[in-house]
Amino acid sequence: MYFWMIRTFDHAGYYETRLILVAICLLVACYFAYYRLDRRFLLMLASGAIFQTLIEYILLFRVLRTGDGAISLFGERIPFLIRPVIQGCADGAPLAMFAFWFADLWSSQARMKRWLALIGFGVVIAALSFAAGSVARNHSITSARPMFATLPIFAITAVIFFSLFIAWRRDALPGLANYYAGMIVFAVLCYEPLHLTGARYIGLMSNLESGPQISAAPMPAQIVVMLLSHLYEAAGAKLHYFIVPFALGLLSLKAPRHSAERYSTQHLLDLAQ
Numbered sequence: 001m002y003f004w005m006i007r008t009f010d011h012a013g014y015y016e017t018r019l020i021l022v023a024i025c026l027l028v029a030c031y032f033a034y035y036r037l038d039r040r041f042l043l044m045l046a047s048g049a050i051f052q053t054l055i056e057y058i059l060l061f062r063v064l065r066t067g068d069g070a071i072s073l074f075g076e077r078i079p080f081l082i083r084p085v086i087q088g089c090a091d092g093a094p095l096a097m098f099a100f101w102f103a104d105l106w107s108s109q110a111r112m113k114r115w116l117a118l119i120g121f122g123v124v125i126a127a128l129s130f131a132a133g134s135v136a137r138n139h140s141i142t143s144a145r146p147m148f149a150t151l152p153i154f155a156i157t158a159v160i161f162f163s164l165f166i167a168w169r170r171d172a173l174p175g176l177a178n179y180y181a182g183m184i185v186f187a188v189l190c191y192e193p194l195h196l197t198g199a200r201y202i203g204l205m206s207n208l209e210s211g212p213q214i215s216a217a218p219m220p221a222q223i224v225v226m227l228l229s230h231l232y233e234a235a236g237a238k239l240h241y242f243i244v245p246f247a248l249g250l251l252s253l254k255a256p257r258h259s260a261e262r263y264s265t266q267h268l269l270d271l272a273q
Contacts, residue, residue: 003147003225006203006214009194010143011072012136017128018090019073024121025097040251044100045093047241052092055237056084062151070142094125095186095234096241100251102182103242107175108254125189133197144203144214147225156237163239166247175253179242180235187234195226202226 029041060083071078071087078086101118167176194200202217202225217225245251 004203005145008139009136009199014132017132021094044096048092048096049089053088056087098186099182103178106178109256129193133194133199136199160236163243183235187230
């Protein structure tokens with residue numbers, strides 16, 4: 001018996017709710033770009049969409065998910081080769097921007113007033129996930145993915161190692177840690193409602209005489225393996241969404257205001273001496 005990630009929501013309104021999240025993310029990113037002259041949020045949207053699309057193509061062509069793997073949008077099945085693009089934009093873009101927003105606020109030690117918009121966005125994410133999970137409750141299994149396949153483990157470990165190495169060389173480990181924390185928060189808000197409603201859960205596949213049989217794992221295993229999925233797959237595997245643009249000098253996180261004031265005061269004292 002092996003642990004598998006089981007999904008039932010691909011044809012039950014999930015991607016419609018993801019389009020709502022993408023639309024909200026675009027509005028937020030355009031607001032920062034137009035009114036704050038801050039294009040970092042648009043960059044993170046693009047980074048998340050591109051890298052997640054690549055991941056989906058790898059999963060598709062390496063056949064790392066069983067089932068037909070099809071997804072539906074407004075009742076229409078998405079063509080085979082376009083499917084990873086839709087999944088990349090719908091899943092990767094909101095995650096990347098939310099995590100970056102979280103990291104930017106945390107790194108700058110923003111006051112609670114500046115957190116309110118992000119908190120409201122988090123409530124919307126959880127509500128939409130509950131809605132999608134409720135619609136997909138008791139649906140037939142649409143896809144199943146082995147949790148501990150060799151290729152994904154090797155690839156995720158490599159991503160984590162090189163991300164930590166680059167962050168260490170660039171003195172950016174605190175910023176990467178804040179981004180990682182933001183991804184964990186997003187994973188809990190997005191995936192736990194689906195888990196609680198039974199639309200995404202940990203299953204056991206047993207090889208019986210009649211063929212492979214999937215059943216829900218016991219609750220302790222559900223909690224432990226799903227937690228590992230959040231920490232390792234949902235967050236650790238996507239550190240490069242942030243570290244690649246950061247290493248290329250395309251973005252950075254804001255520093256606390258008081259740290260800049262201390263540096264400025266010290267600089268003036270040095271000049272006076």
